[in-house]
Amino acid sequence: MKILEERKPQVYRKGTEPLQLDCNKQSVAGSVSQRACVFCGSRVVLYPIADALHLVHGPLGCAAYTWDIRGALSSGPQLHRLSFSTDLREMDVIQGGEKKLAKALCQLIDLHHPKAAFVYSTCIVGVIGDDVEAVCRQVSALKGIPVLPVHSEGFKGTKRDGYRAACEALLQLVGTGSTEGISPVSVNILGDFNLAGEVWIIRDYFEKMGIEVVATITGDGRVDDIRRAHGAALNLVQCSGSMMHLAKQLQEKRGIPFKRVSYFGIEDMAQALYDTAGFFADKSPGIVGRTAALVSQELSTIMPQIAQYRRKLEGRKAAVYVGGAFKAFSLVRALRQLGMDTVMVGSQTGLREDYEELRELCDEGTIIVDDSNPLELSSFLQEKRVDLFIGGVKERPIAYKLGVGFCDHNHERKEPLAGFTGMLNFAREVYNTVASPVWRLTPRGAMRDRS
Amino acid sequence: MIAIEPLAATRNACKLCAPLGACLALRGVAGAVPFLHGSQGCATYIRRYLISHFREPVDIAVSGFSEATTVFGGGDNLRSGLNNLARQYHPELIGIATTCLPETIGEDVGHLLHDFHPEGDVPFRTVHVSTPSYRGTHVDGFHATVKALVEQLAQGGPVRGHINVFPGMVSPADLRYLKEVFADFGLEATLLPDYSETLDGPQLEEYQNIPAGGTPVESLRAMGRARVSLEMGRTMADAGTAAVSLESKFGVARRKLGWPVGVLESDRFFAALSELAGRPIPEKHAKERGRLVDSYVDAHKYVFGRRAVVFGEEDLVVGLTAFLAEIGVQPVLCASGGESGRLEEAVKAVAGDAVDGIVVKEGMDFATMGEMARGLAPDFLIGSSKGYSVARELDLPLIRVGFPIHDRIGGQRILHLGYRGAQQLFDAVTNTLIERAQERSPVGYSYQ
Numbered sequence: 011m012k013i014l015e016e017r018k019p020q021v022y023r024k025g026t027e028p029l030q031l032d033c034n035k036q037s038v039a040g041s042v043s044q045r046a047c048v049f050c051g052s053r054v055v056l057y058p059i060a061d062a063l064h065l066v067h068g069p070l071g072c073a074a075y076t077w078d079i080r081g082a083l084s085s086g087p088q089l090h091r092l093s094f095s096t097d098l099r100e101m102d103v104i105q106g107g108e109k110k111l112a113k114a115l116c117q118l119i120d121l122h123h124p125k126a127a128f129v130y131s132t133c134i135v136g137v138i139g140d141d142v143e144a145v146c147r148q149v150s151a152l153k154g155i156p157v158l159p160v161h162s163e164g165f166k167g168t169k170r171d172g173y174r175a176a177c178e179a180l181l182q183l184v185g186t187g188s189t190e191g192i193s194p195v196s197v198n199i200l201g202d203f204n205l206a207g208e209v210w211i212i213r214d215y216f217e218k219m220g221i222e223v224v225a226t227i228t229g230d231g232r233v234d235d236i237r238r239a240h241g242a243a244l245n246l247v248q249c250s251g252s253m254m255h256l257a258k259q260l261q262e263k264r265g266i267p268f269k270r271v272s273y274f275g276i277e278d279m280a281q282a283l284y285d286t287a288g289f290f291a292d293k294s295p296g297i298v299g300r301t302a303a304l305v306s307q308e309l310s311t312i313m314p315q316i317a318q319y320r321r322k323l324e325g326r327k328a329a330v331y332v333g334g335a336f337k338a339f340s341l342v343r344a345l346r347q348l349g350m351d352t353v354m355v356g357s358q359t360g361l362r363e364d365y366e367e368l369r370e371l372c373d374e375g376t377i378i379v380d381d382s383n384p385l386e387l388s389s390f391l392q393e394k395r396v397d398l399f400i401g402g403v404k405e406r407p408i409a410y411k412l413g414v415g416f417c418d419h420n421h422e423r424k425e426p427l428a429g430f431t432g433m434l435n436f437a438r439e440v441y442n443t444v445a446s447p448v449w450r451l452t453p454r455g456a457m458r459d460r461s
Numbered sequence: 462m463i464a465i466e467p468l469a470a471t472r473n474a475c476k477l478c479a480p481l482g483a484c485l486a487l488r489g490v491a492g493a494v495p496f497l498h499g500s501q502g503c504a505t506y507i508r509r510y511l512i513s514h515f516r517e518p519v520d521i522a523v524s525g526f527s528e529a530t531t532v533f534g535g536g537d538n539l540r541s542g543l544n545n546l547a548r549q550y551h552p553e554l555i556g557i558a559t560t561c562l563p564e565t566i567g568e569d570v571g572h573l574l575h576d577f578h579p580e581g582d583v584p585f586r587t588v589h590v591s592t593p594s595y596r597g598t599h600v601d602g603f604h605a606t607v608k609a610l611v612e613q614l615a616q617g618g619p620v621r622g623h624i625n626v627f628p629g630m631v632s633p634a635d636l637r638y639l640k641e642v643f644a645d646f647g648l649e650a651t652l653l654p655d656y657s658e659t660l661d662g663p664q665l666e667e668y669q670n671i672p673a674g675g676t677p678v679e680s681l682r683a684m685g686r687a688r689v690s691l692e693m694g695r696t697m698a699d700a701g702t703a704a705v706s707l708e709s710k711f712g713v714a715r716r717k718l719g720w721p722v723g724v725l726e727s728d729r730f731f732a733a734l735s736e737l738a739g740r741p742i743p744e745k746h747a748k749e750r751g752r753l754v755d756s757y758v759d760a761h762k763y764v765f766g767r768r769a770v771v772f773g774e775e776d777l778v779v780g781l782t783a784f785l786a787e788i789g790v791q792p793v794l795c796a797s798g799g800e801s802g803r804l805e806e807a808v809k810a811v812a813g814d815a816v817d818g819i820v821v822k823e824g825m826d827f828a829t830m831g832e833m834a835r836g837l838a839p840d841f842l843i844g845s846s847k848g849y850s851v852a853r854e855l856d857l858p859l860i861r862v863g864f865p866i867h868d869r870i871g872g873q874r875i876l877h878l879g880y881r882g883a884q885q886l887f888d889a890v891t892n893t894l895i896e897r898a899q900e901r902s903p904v905g906y907s908y909q
Contacts, residue, residue: 041549042508042523050502070471070477074477075510095470096471099596133526134595138565404512411517412664454665454666457666
């Protein structure tokens, strides 16, 4: 496969050479990038806030494609799962969409009584010059709830800029609620989106350790929790790509320190709990001991079964292509725990330091790639004779078409993969796809059997 | 609750944007790659949406607008994008569909393409279609793309014996069925588009840059020399379609037919083919019709008088209405997100005795549909998987047909057309109703 000249600096093979990898730049025109846009970045970050109204201002498509696409669960309201669009038409584009936006907002607020409303600007809103901020201010004054513009015009950067726009909207909420009664041993969980109920697993660990969880941002998120999030003693940041801006701002403006964590895989999960316990060791006597006991109990439940899966998976090869590079670190470690080698790893939006860390983590010969596309990914799968591909919906058919097992580690997963329980689910899912007998019937499987 | 004042917002849309339809149609041309001139997200969202239905790779390239592109125009991105795509995919044709962004800034893509000269050694054709998402739905984008392909590629010349077929947005299984029927009649037919293989293909040893199959560009060129164009879909416009264009440009006769869903609409379809081919309906199909009607009789009491909400693309809604009416099911609400202005007339033309009990609604979204359905006491819903939220809320069975099917496998294999398709639809409807009754029965009959 011929990799485009312009793309070559974004592919690196680990060897003796130091890391040379371009990243964090606009996709090459005409390449079939697996990335999305600014709007997508904002939409995925804010979507799980379940008692807010999410109104997409623009033509219909952007709202339709993001209707209930994410398994971000809520323990209460389900308003986030509805798709609202101003559905701009030709006349609106000519005459401007402000009136329609104001009317839509007022009607939907009356109908659903949300705690806040987010208004997402799509591409053409940035072009036709609607004053979305002004409309939001007016409606907010009229209805008495925060109405927050999200500057997510698709063309104004990459998905990363969308994360930032979402964080800016959140920053308008944080600090507007009362912090009375919040424990000094308390955290906000940032960057977990409660896919398949993952934030509930994590929250439960922290509560068992004696830590109060003030706000989960944004998984199973609630507007009122976010408003008082500045009362927490520590921010725990997973998915650093999306939430680092919020964490840094809260550190700068409110003096709340943050820690980067990951809840995927045994090592990273345990590390996250120990780091947090360490932070509160002075304020909460016995927390380190409680944490060790918790970890050891969780491990004793899952390890025997993990060991069984490992025996079946030892030596198999995996490829990983995910949105943010931070998740890739955990996956490489988790796969190693299962005895599997990661022979290709990449992300849509990784940064230089992320790829440096991946280089450290991976074995010789591993392909590291930024902002890849189907042709490159399929050629890597074939070249490296991969048994398992981990990615999202857009990566799935590439794997399946070539007779390669697949594990969805993206928005649509139905089984929690975070936490210790999640590691067991992950091992089971990997085993279920790698060990399936159907591969024998495929051309690639038949070829493998022959060789 | 029925909203008194219509809401300004669309809630849970029952439609998608025009570029999606364009990409789908372009997947049905051999050697073609869809290329969106617009933002990165448009291509990614549409890929994701199509992949979840077809469960096949769907590569869609994009020029990728940035802030600078939006201010200064997307010409450079378009040109370098086309060259990059050609270098990697070696397409015979690149179909360029615009999104709302370039349309709003007034980009003249036709002009940009006119001045464009590919860099590489391998030549490729471009076809361009204007599909801003603020105008029409995915179905409009689909038809506009078919028309653009024909207008920009078809050529005139001595008339040949073949026929053109514009099937509309049917499933790959429907396309395969249509091809079989035309072959059985001995009719040489060019279907446009034809994604029967490109979006429902086998396992591969090597990844194909462009999946095999599709309407060959050569056949597309010859569409100007066909003896007739069959345009399928009762809600198709009588102006501005591919068949109309071929008629006015090259004098190719145009014949409009409904989607052959159910016995009666299929009878009309088969009669038309019989006339075109100058031969009777092949025995295989006559027998399928015989078995279908026999099954209607066997099961008529399970379905008679039941009430259905029908939704989806307008031509599918019309076809399903015809089918349901002929088996004695009362369609109570026939709804679409489309706004052709022709749905009501088309539904009423095929609804037979059921006509008085039908509410027809264009421009519907699922939230409004759910609110209306509540007062209409339906027994089941029939339409795409996006109706699931309504079905769940009303605790009614949903029979999944059309596009998209995102919560089951096999959407690409659902056959809707012809006697064979009607047989599958009929069995699905009947068994769904029987299953519901069985589940709710205190007795638990093990026979029916």
